[in-house]
Amino acid sequence: MADPMKIRANLVGDSTEVKVLMNHEMETGQRKDAQGKTIPAWFIQNVTATYNGKTVLSAQWGPAVSKNPFLAFKFKGGAKGDKVQIVWTDNRGDKRTDEATIA
Amino acid sequence: MNAKRREVLKQGGGVTLLTLLAAAGWLAPGAASGQTWNKDAFETHSLDETMKALGGGAPVPSKDIQFVSTPDIAENGAVVPIGVTSTLPKTESIAILVEKNPNMLAAVFDIPAGTDPALSTRIKMGQSSNVYALVKADGKYYVASKEIKVTLGGCGG
Numbered sequence: 001m002a003d004p005m006k007i008r009a010n011l012v013g014d015s016t017e018v019k020v021l022m023n024h025e026m027e028t029g030q031r032k033d034a035q036g037k038t039i040p041a042w043f044i045q046n047v048t049a050t051y052n053g054k055t056v057l058s059a060q061w062g063p064a065v066s067k068n069p070f071l072a073f074k075f076k077g078g079a080k081g082d083k084v085q086i087v088w089t090d091n092r093g094d095k096r097t098d099e100a101t102i103a
Numbered sequence: 104m105n106a107k108r109r110e111v112l113k114q115g116g117g118v119t120l121l122t123l124l125a126a127a128g129w130l131a132p133g134a135a136s137g138q139t140w141n142k143d144a145f146e147t148h149s150l151d152e153t154m155k156a157l158g159g160g161a162p163v164p165s166k167d168i169q170f171v172s173t174p175d176i177a178e179n180g181a182v183v184p185i186g187v188t189s190t191l192p193k194t195e196s197i198a199i200l201v202e203k204n205p206n207m208l209a210a211v212f213d214i215p216a217g218t219d220p221a222l223s224t225r226i227k228m229g230q231s232s233n234v235y236a237l238v239k240a241d242g243k244y245y246v247a248s249k250e251i252k253v254t255l256g257g258c259g260g
Binding site: 056070072074077 | 228
């Protein structure tokens with residue numbers, strides 16, 4: 001199981017600003033180890049953010065997203081105390097779900 | 104500030120079991136709509152190929168797409184901050200492409216109604232290259248580009 005994400009969700013005016021820091025290697029599949037063998041690709045493919053059961057952002061990522069990916073976005077609405085949920089799935093089928101309370 | 108950070112961490116760890124339990128039923132609708140990965144699009148090497156894989160025609164250059172807090176010169180190609188903002192009405196998706204990376208497409212974001220067409224993330228760049236922000240708005244594709252110089256590569260090594 002991968003390490004937890006760090007999620008911040010803040011109400012700014014009438015929008016909720018979400019910042020996510022995920023813990024993931026994001027191996028490209030281009031690099032070689034000391035023996036010259038290719039290190040297999042390992043990266044997050046899908047990210048979905050939901051608020052009150054409604055998807056507020058969904059993304060497909062390639063290996064070109066940086067290690068320990070950062071993502072920031074904003075959606076209209078949201079209320080203090082409500083929860084924003086983020087889910088990612090990587091190319092090995094590993095999955096992680098975390099949520100944060102809007103502050 | 105530190106205290107808050109701990110709180111977030113604690114919550115993150117604490118809810119895991121609960122959310123996992125809920126995941127089975129909870130994720131079912133999402134799995135159908137959001138959990139696909141466009142393999143073809145992520146294996147392309149040119150803008151034309153990527154457009155084909157995404158199912159669009161040639162994109163129109165647009166001044167309504169801006170790069171925000173994106174450097175002209177990136178010191179470290181492994182972590183290049185990219186921010187894209189679109190002021191085009193009905194923006195449906197934003198994609199980030201790097202011309203000289205082994206595979207051009209870095210990320211695609213679907214923007215549902217109610218979400219601001221503005222986001223930022225960090226990507227890897229193998230070398231200095233043009234970066235494209237591809238925006239789908241009202242069924243049409245628009246593009247903006249920016250040259251970013253990389254002084255240290257992010258792929259291979």
